[in-house]
Every structure is written in C-alpha cells, then in structure tokens.
Amino acid sequence: MDPFRGRVAVVTGGGGGIGAELARAFAARGSKIVLADVDEAAMAKVEAELAAGGAAVCSIRTDVSKRERVEALAEAAVQRFGSVHIVCNNAGIATFGEIVKSPHEDWEFTMGVNFWGVVHGVECFVPRLLAQGEGGHVVNTASMAGLVGMRWLGVYCASKFAVVGLTEALHRELEPHGIGVSVLCPMIVETSINENSVRLRPAHLRSQAPPPAPPPTGAMKGGIVSAVSVAKRVVRAIEERRLYVLTHPEQREILRRRAARLEAAFEDLAG
Numbered sequence: 282m283d284p285f286r287g288r289v290a291v292v293t294g295g296g297g298g299i300g301a302e303l304a305r306a307f308a309a310r311g312s313k314i315v316l317a318d319v320d321e322a323a324m325a326k327v328e329a330e331l332a333a334g335g336a337a338v339c340s341i342r343t344d345v346s347k348r349e350r351v352e353a354l355a356e357a358a359v360q361r362f363g364s365v366h367i368v369c370n371n372a373g374i375a376t377f378g379e380i381v382k383s384p385h386e387d388w389e390f391t392m393g394v395n396f397w398g399v400v401h402g403v404e405c406f407v408p409r410l411l412a413q414g415e416g417g418h419v420v421n422t423a424s425m426a427g428l429v430g431m432r433w434l435g436v437y438c439a440s441k442f443a444v445v446g447l448t449e450a451l452h453r454e455l456e457p458h459g460i461g462v463s464v465l466c467p468m469i470v471e472t473s474i475n476e477n478s479v480r481l482r483p484a485h486l487r488s489q490a491p492p493p494a495p496p497p498t499g500a501m502k503g504g505i506v507s508a509v510s511v512a513k514r515v516v517r518a519i520e521e522r523r524l525y526v527l528t529h530p531e532q533r534e535i536l537r538r539r540a541a542r543l544e545a546a547f548e549d550l551a552g
C-alpha cells in the first residue's frame with residue numbers, strides 16, 4: 282500500500298524549514314496536508330503554495346507546548362479530512378550555551394517545545410491512529426544532539442535525547458499494530474531555526490540574565506544539508522519503515538566513537 286497517496290499528514294512546525302519541506306514532499310506524493318505552527322503568516326504561504334499545486338491542505342495555528350492546542354489540532358484535522366495517518370512531531374527550537382550558565386528559562390522553553398511538544402503529539406494522535414486501525418506513521422524530529430551529548434548544546438541535547446528515547450520505545454510498542462515510527466536525527470540543516478528560536482520565545486520565558494555566550498566559530502561540526510534532502514530521507518524512511526533517519530555521512534564516525542566509548546566502559550567488568 283502506498284503510504285502517502287490519499288493519506289492525511291499532519292506536520293507541526295510546517296510553516297518553514299524542515300516541516301515545510303516534509304509537507305511539500307508528502308503533497309507531491311498525493312497526501313492531504315495539515316500544517317500546524319505558531320507562525321500563521323509563514324504557514325499561510327506554505328498552504329497557498331501547496332493549494333496552488335493542487336494539494337488538499339489546511340493550516341491550524343498550534344502551539345505544541347500546550348496540550349489542549351495539540352488536542353484541538355487533532356480534532357480539527359479529523360474534522361477536516363476524516364482521519365490522520367502520518368504525524369510529524371517536528372516543531373522545535375534551538376538553544377545554545379553551556380549548562381552551568383544556562384538560565385532556568387532556557388530549560389523551560391526548550392523542554393516545552395522540543396520535549397513536551399512531541400509528548401503532546403504522541404498523546405493526542407497515537408490513540409486516534411490505533412482506533413482507526415488503518416496503519417500510519419509517526420515521525421518525531423530529534424537531532425544528532427539527541428544521540429551524542431555536545432558541549433554548547435546541553436539543554437537542547439537533553440530535550441532531544443528524551444525524544445530519541447521515547448521514540449525508540451514507541452517504535453517497539455506500535456510495531457505490532459502496523460504503525461511505523463521514525464526518529465529524525467540531523468546534524469546542521471539550512472533553515473532559519475536560530476532566528477526563529479529567538480523571535481518565538483514567549484515573554485514570560487525571556488530571561489533577565491544575559492544570554493549565554495554563543496559557541497565559538499568551528500564548535501558546530503559537520504556540513505550543512507538542505508531541508509529538501511532531509512525531507513527525501515524521511516519519505517524513504519516511511520516507505521521502508523526505518524526507525525532512525527540520519528542525514529549526514531559525518532554522523533557515522535561520531536556515532537562509532539560513542540559506541541567505542543560505551544564498549545570501553547565494559548573493560549573493568551571483564552576482570
């Protein structure tokens with residue numbers, strides 16, 4: 282069965298970057314699209330473009346950090362299209378700075394969007410997918426920062442490790458129900474995430490403390506790939522029902538080194 286044609290895909294963070302490219306890629310494959318984002322103007326542009334291309338599409342203003350908004354999104358999606366099959370919990374923000382210097386507001390903002398946003402997506406959509414009994418796929422956007430702890434990204438890493446852990450568990454739970462689960466873990470992707478993350482921080486989580494120093498030049502490793510190429514990888518992962526979606530060849534060596542460090546931790550046990 283074609284996982285895209287005639288199916289309904291919900292994409293949070295669909296107003297730009299990776300989310301908008303996921304929506305474009307699914308629409309090109311014949312899916313109906315529900316965009317969800319806090320940025321209504323950005324979403325409206327993507328919606329108009331997809332509609333002009335012949336897609337059935339709607340957009341619903343949603344702050345994923347609020348459970349009741351995600352529940353309203355799920356209800357609205359089902360009301361509009363009858364069911365939901367692909368759920369991309371993709372909305373996210375970036376946070377930089379060393380942990381000891383991170384204001385408490387950074388934790389709340391980052392976990393609110395990156396962690397709770399995904400939890401809300403799972404809570405509000407997965408029971409519906411199960412009740413429908415029509416299969417489907419959940420894609421949670423984490424990051425390479427969800428697979429390796431990185432200096433300058435500690436708060437962000439915590440939010441993304443949580444997403445990887447819950448997605449690995451969800452994959453095991455939903456497999457017997459014929460529902461695929463993937464976790465997207467890119468390194469750097471060409472999007473406006475840094476600017477958006479500053480602009481979108483709610484007033485009550487703006488810290489009085491000076492912002493932590495930005496990472497020094499060269500601290501962020503790896504090449505930069507396009508959001509289009511990332512969306513292609515996600516489409517393939519859905520087709521092939523693959524759990525991990527990696528995007529950069531450089532990831533292999535970094536993950537090997539992590540695995541080697543874990544392996545080395547057993548040396549003491551041998552004697």
Ligand SMILES: NC(=O)c1ccc[n+]([C@@H]2O[C@H](COP(=O)([O-])OP(=O)(O)OC[C@H]3O[C@@H](n4cnc5c(N)ncnc54)[C@H](O)[C@@H]3O)[C@@H](O)[C@H]2O)c1
Nearest residue numbers: 294296297298299319344345372373424469470472474477
């Ligand atoms: N760009 C990268 O280098 C990179 C790398 C690894 C992982 N990621 C992850 O990819 C995902 C998408 O990021 P992107 O790079 O496309 O950034 P982006 O800023 O271009 O897109 C993110 C979208 O999410 C929306 N958003 C932010 N907070 C929201 C909220 N509370 N509720 C609903 N929508 C909200 C923004 O308005 C924006 O349209 C994020 O989860 C991010 O952490 C990005």
